[in-house]
Amino acid sequence: MKHSKLNVRGVERVFTGPKGEQTQALQPIHYQVEENDFITILGPSGCGKSTLLRIIAGLDTPTRGEIWLDGQPVDGPGADRGMVFQSYTLFPWLTVEENIRFGLRERGLSTAQQKERSDYYIQQVGLRGFAQHYPRQLSGGMQQRTAIARALANDPKVLLMDEPFGALDNQTRVMMQELLLSVWEQSRKTVLFVTHDIDEAIFMANKVAIFSARPGRIKQEVAVNFNSGRDYTIKTSPEFMTLKAEITESIRSETLQTMAH
Numbered sequence: 714m715k716h717s718k719l720n721v722r723g724v725e726r727v728f729t730g731p732k733g734e735q736t737q738a739l740q741p742i743h744y745q746v747e748e749n750d751f752i753t754i755l756g757p758s759g760c761g762k763s764t765l766l767r768i769i770a771g772l773d774t775p776t777r778g779e780i781w782l783d784g785q786p787v788d789g790p791g792a793d794r795g796m797v798f799q800s801y802t803l804f805p806w807l808t809v810e811e812n813i814r815f816g817l818r819e820r821g822l823s824t825a826q827q828k829e830r831s832d833y834y835i836q837q838v839g840l841r842g843f844a845q846h847y848p849r850q851l852s853g854g855m856q857q858r859t860a861i862a863r864a865l866a867n868d869p870k871v872l873l874m875d876e877p878f879g880a881l882d883n884q885t886r887v888m889m890q891e892l893l894l895s896v897w898e899q900s901r902k903t904v905l906f907v908t909h910d911i912d913e914a915i916f917m918a919n920k921v922a923i924f925s926a927r928p929g930r931i932k933q934e935v936a937v938n939f940n941s942g943r944d945y946t947i948k949t950s951p952e953f954m955t956l957k958a959e960i961t962e963s964i965r966s967e968t969l970q971t972m973a974h
């Protein structure tokens with residue numbers, strides 16, 4: 714039997730607060746991600762998107778259910794899953810190059826291999842000339858490009874991105890979307906990408922997964938197949954607008970439920 718790349722099997726998460734009060738973040742989720750999928754995840758605030766991503770990353774444990782990656786159960790963080798967060802998570806005392814090389818060194822790559830990989834990804838994310846800069850000397854967009862380069866340099870099987878462009882201004886965000894897509898077209902990683910931005914979700918994905926109100930589950934998956942190539946001009950095309958209207962309505966009905974609670 715052919716395995717999916719990533720298999721979310723009945724994953725449920727209930728948080729218990731300090732006084733024993735329970736919050737069900739996720740109801741049992743069953744979901745399959747195929748190799749090379751670029752899945753964007755949309756949904757109302759607080760519906761459990763980050764929780765699911767953290768469970769897949771192995772940073773949190775499900776109350777019930779399992780995550781399987783390449784036919785193996787996930788039980789903790791691992792280099793086979795790279796994570797990029799909204800907030801900048803670079804080591805401030807390391808340069809761009811050292812940040813990218815950090816995980817490679819931990820995994821025992823030779824100095825020459827570390828250098829080769831970090832040079833390649835620095836160039837891929839357009840940071841040539843900044844390898845010896847420290848994070849405080851970089852703009853937010855450049856820091857996120859470093860974080861993406863660091864995640865990709867580890868050659869993970871799956872890249873998990875939690876609102877990676879959420880803190881960027883709109884112009885930078887649009888540039889970063891194009892940059893990530895071009896990097897993805899070459900690396901063909903399997904990507905799960907949480908966002909609040911519907912345009913971004915449609916532009917980046919081959920599938921958009923829409924969460925229900927909390928307790929979250931994936932209530933709908935919308936396939937994105939543009940006939941024309943994917944550049945910024947599709948954002949104003951009729952097919953894009955049609956998808957956007959459908960997805961906006963789907964999220965709106967969930968958000969209304971959240972607000973009614």
Ligand SMILES: Nc1ncnc2c1ncn2[C@@H]1O[C@H](COP(=O)(O)OP(=O)(O)OP(=O)(O)O)[C@@H](O)[C@H]1O
Binds near residue numbers: 729
């Ligand atoms: N460590 C925790 N302890 C208790 N409750 C938590 C914890 N982490 C998340 N929650 C709760 O689980 C629910 C889902 O949170 P989560 O951060 O996954 O939502 P989200 O969809 O990513 O939200 P947003 O879009 O606003 O970032 C929320 O009600 C949140 O308060």
